[in-house]
Amino acid sequence: MERISIDEARHVARLARLDLADGELDKLTGELSDLLEHVEAIRRLDTAEVPPTAHPLPLSNVFRPDEVRPSLERAEVLAAAPATEADRFLVPRILGEAP
Amino acid sequence: MAEYETVVGLEVHCELSTRTKLFCGCANAFGAEPNTNVCPVCLGLPGSLPVLNEQAVELAMRIGEALHCEIRPSIFHRKNYFYPDMPKDYQISQYDEPINVDGLLELPDGSRVGIVRAHMEEDTGKTTHVGGGGRIHEAGHSLVDYNRAGVPLVEIVSAPDITSAAQARAYVAELRAILVATGASDGRMEEGSLRVDANVSIRRAGSDELGTRCEVKNLNSLRSLGRAIEHEADRQASLVDSGERVTQETRHWDENASRTHSLRSKEEAYDYRYFPEPDLVPLVPDEALRQRASSALGLMPAARRARLQAALGGAEHARALMDQIGTVIELSLDDLVLAASAGGADPKHALNRAANELASQGERARALDPVSFASLLALESSGTLSATQVKAVLPELVEHGGDPAEVARRHGFEQLGTEELESAIDGVISASPTEWERYVSGDARIAGFLAGQVMKATRGRANGKVVAEALAARRAGVSAR
Numbered sequence: 093m094e095r096i097s098i099d100e101a102r103h104v105a106r107l108a109r110l111d112l113a114d115g116e117l118d119k120l121t122g123e124l125s126d127l128l129e130h131v132e133a134i135r136r137l138d139t140a141e142v143p144p145t146a147h148p149l150p151l152s153n154v155f156r157p158d159e160v161r162p163s164l165e166r167a168e169v170l171a172a173a174p175a176t177e178a179d180r181f182l183v184p185r186i187l188g189e190a191p
Numbered sequence: 192m193a194e195y196e197t198v199v200g201l202e203v204h205c206e207l208s209t210r211t212k213l214f215c216g217c218a219n220a221f222g223a224e225p226n227t228n229v230c231p232v233c234l235g236l237p238g239s240l241p242v243l244n245e246q247a248v249e250l251a252m253r254i255g256e257a258l259h260c261e262i263r264p265s266i267f268h269r270k271n272y273f274y275p276d277m278p279k280d281y282q283i284s285q286y287d288e289p290i291n292v293d294g295l296l297e298l299p300d301g302s303r304v305g306i307v308r309a310h311m312e313e314d315t316g317k318t319t320h321v322g323g324g325g326r327i328h329e330a331g332h333s334l335v336d337y338n339r340a341g342v343p344l345v346e347i348v349s350a351p352d353i354t355s356a357a358q359a360r361a362y363v364a365e366l367r368a369i370l371v372a373t374g375a376s377d378g379r380m381e382e383g384s385l386r387v388d389a390n391v392s393i394r395r396a397g398s399d400e401l402g403t404r405c406e407v408k409n410l411n412s413l414r415s416l417g418r419a420i421e422h423e424a425d426r427q428a429s430l431v432d433s434g435e436r437v438t439q440e441t442r443h444w445d446e447n448a449s450r451t452h453s454l455r456s457k458e459e460a461y462d463y464r465y466f467p468e469p470d471l472v473p474l475v476p477d478e479a480l481r482q483r484a485s486s487a488l489g490l491m492p493a494a495r496r497a498r499l500q501a502a503l504g505g506a507e508h509a510r511a512l513m514d515q516i517g518t519v520i521e522l523s524l525d526d527l528v529l530a531a532s533a534g535g536a537d538p539k540h541a542l543n544r545a546a547n548e549l550a551s552q553g554e555r556a557r558a559l560d561p562v563s564f565a566s567l568l569a570l571e572s573s574g575t576l577s578a579t580q581v582k583a584v585l586p587e588l589v590e591h592g593g594d595p596a597e598v599a600r601r602h603g604f605e606q607l608g609t610e611e612l613e614s615a616i617d618g619v620i621s622a623s624p625t626e627w628e629r630y631v632s633g634d635a636r637i638a639g640f641l642a643g644q645v646m647k648a649t650r651g652r653a654n655g656k657v658v659a660e661a662l663a664a665r666r667a668g669v670s671a672r
Contacts, residue, residue, distance in 0.1 A: 153480075
């Protein structure tokens with residue numbers, strides 16, 4: 093039976109930038125473990141004959157033609173930014189390069 | 192110091208030449224006003240849905256075919272990370288089921304580099320760091336333009352088969368030529384259409400084990416790529432020689448300081464929590480797609496080299512000739528050389544003028560009419576025009592077209608009449624009697640001086656070969672008397 097530790101739960105919360113109080117962390121650790129148990133139950137089934145499912149709909153190759161459609165007005169776009177400068181989104185000092 | 196081998200694997204990000212982005216209809220255009228080519232999809236606004244660009248799929252498949260990959264059914268994943276260049280906080284990419292795998296690239300020297308995969312993904316926005324001289328760690332704040340966010344990319348990952356800086360450069364040059372030939376990319380490194388990261392490690396010569404690698408970023412030109420690999424391999428060798436270990440990390444190439452410096456340690460590597468993108472369905476390259484991709488594939492550089500070599504007679508050529516072949520293929524002037532040769536020009540002559548004089552004319556040289564190119568070359572080989580005159584006529588032919596003989600006449604390059612030439616020689620003989628005597632008495636070294644004087648007197652309009660012949664004929668006349 094796979095259970096996850098509170099440290100693992102804390103790590104996952106940090107990756108998702110969730111600031112959880114200790115009580116919330118305890119609760120979510122339990123819920124995550126329950127989810128894993130559910131997956132464990134599914135894993136006990138014989139799926140040798142079942143192809144991997146990438147999508148619930150039996151669809152493939154949904155395409156769009158390569159044709160330009162109007163973009164948003166810049167004023168509208170920048171209105172959503174907390175701060176702007178020189179028609180760009182202004183963000184705080186970045187620590188480190190992009191991944 | 193111990194003997195080491197350098198081992199390099201390259202990751203090349205290629206922006207596809209589509210009209211629109213990968214998952215939305217915003218224009219894929221370099222240099223547009225900031226944040227004018229964005230919409231709810233590429234900004235990741237709630238409720239928006241990505242739909243795959245069919246042309247991007249075709250271009251990705253052309254790349255796969257040109258690199259001899261297995262083109263297979265694939266799916267898209269979300270790669271989750273928080274960074275301001277990705278407004279969605281995830282990048283849609285391909286993870287464990289990419290569209291192209293297991294390919295191969297053969298370099299002009301015959302060496303082969305394996306292609307591990309060539310997968311599709313979306314580009315990120317462009318950040319500018321303000322303050323601190325534009326350096327990221329010292330910047331006060333950063334500005335983001337999302338025009339590039341969502342532009343289609345194919346990331347081509349090579350096997351660690353590259354063993355030198357020179358081979359790495361040759362690989363990128365050949366890959367670039369292939370990408371341009373497929374029509375997938377404009378190949379402009381300076382505009383960021385091609386971006387290269389190098390995974391560099393060293394090992395003791397003859398060993399099969401791979402050493403700890405460092406990923407070097409910020410390689411904006413072939414020159415930077417070569418220099419960065421050499422410096423990074425040297426740095427690792429000195430570390431190992433002094434008993435230290437190489438740490439796996441990402442390093443930034445600083446072109447001005449000629450060194451790499453550490454960006455972040457891979458120990459704190461990102462945990463991307465990849466999962467299948469639920470908003471996109473699988474991509475299955477069916478027969479119709481495969482047909483379209485392969486029929487659109489142009490002739491690849493290797494085939495074009497072989498074709499040109501055959502026209503030049505044989506496959507083995509001197510280094511200088513191989514360089515000229517490389518130049519005309521890179522500039523797509525090979526069709527012109529072949530057409531001029533078919534029109535009667537000497538292939539080596541055509542190649543030489545194309546690789547030198549035409550190459551300096553930029554992209555418009557491609558549009559030169561091969562018939563007019565061939566007749567210009569004919570005027571040169573018959574001695575009607577001198578090499579200098581041909582070089583003066585070519586740019587005008589490229590610019591305005593027209594009949595080369597006509598253009599030459601307009602330049603005052605019409606062939607000097609025999610009478611005019613003979614009178615110029617008379618002038619030189621009376622002006623330089625001593626030199627003329629030396630020439631008549633058989634001093635061959637003075638011939639060049641006399642010819643030069645005649646050229647000067649005719650203001651370069653005479654043909655060097657014709658002048659030499661005329662001088663020799665005159666001397667024969669004198670000696671016979």
